[in-house]
Amino acid sequence: DAGVTQSPTHLIKTRGQQVTLRCSPKSGHDTVSWYQQALGQGPQFIFQYYEEEERQRGNFPDRFSGHQFPNYSSELNVNALLLGDSALYLCASSPGRGVYEQYFGPGTRLTVT
C-alpha cells in the first residue's frame, strides 16, 4: 500500500517564475492538505482540498493556488515566486470527515534564486 507521494523531490526556480508541485494521497484517502515548512520552523497550513474544492485556507496570498483531481491527487501552484517562498512543501492526506489523522508525504524542497 503506497503512502503519500510527492513530486518532484527538489527543484530550483528563479524569482518571478511559476511552479507546480504534485501530490498523490494514500490509498483510500480523499482529503489533501498542503503545508509550507521554512527552514528551522514548523509547517504552516496553506489550504485543504476535499471533493475537488478548497475547503479551508490558511493565511497565504492568492499567488498560492491549488487543484484536486477526480482521483484525489492534488497540485499546488505558486505564481510570481519570491525568495521567501523557498521552503519544504508538505502534502498530507486523510480519509475525509470524522477521521483526524493526517499522513504526510516526503515533501518537495523548493529553492528560489
Place this chain on the structure above:
Amino acid sequence: AQTVTQSQPEMSVQEAETVTLSCTYDTSESNYYLFWYKQPPSRQMILVIRQEAYKQQNATENRFSVNFQKAAKSFSLKISDSQLGDTAMYFCAFMSQWSAGNKLTFGGGTRVLVKP
C-alpha cells in the same frame, strides 16, 4: 486563532534514558485533538501519538507517552528508553474538532539528539 508553543529548541539525551518535551497551546475550544509528530532528517513527518481532549486518560504508544493537562493547556511528550533512531525534530500540533476541515497548527519544534 489557536497557537502552539514549544519552548525547548533542542534537547539531548543518552541512549536508554528518558526525555520529556514540552508543549503548550492556546485555544478557547473545549473539544480538539493534539498530536506529536516526528520529522527525522529524511524529512518525512511521522505521527507519534495523538490525544483527544475529551479523554482524561493519557495516550501511550510503546515507548512514547503524553501528559495531557487540559486546564493548563499543556501537552508534553515523554520518550522512554531512548534509541538512536529517535533522533529527529519533534512537533506538537493542534487540530480543532469544529472547523470545516482538519488543518493542523504546529509548534516551532524541538530537536532531539540521542547520544550513544
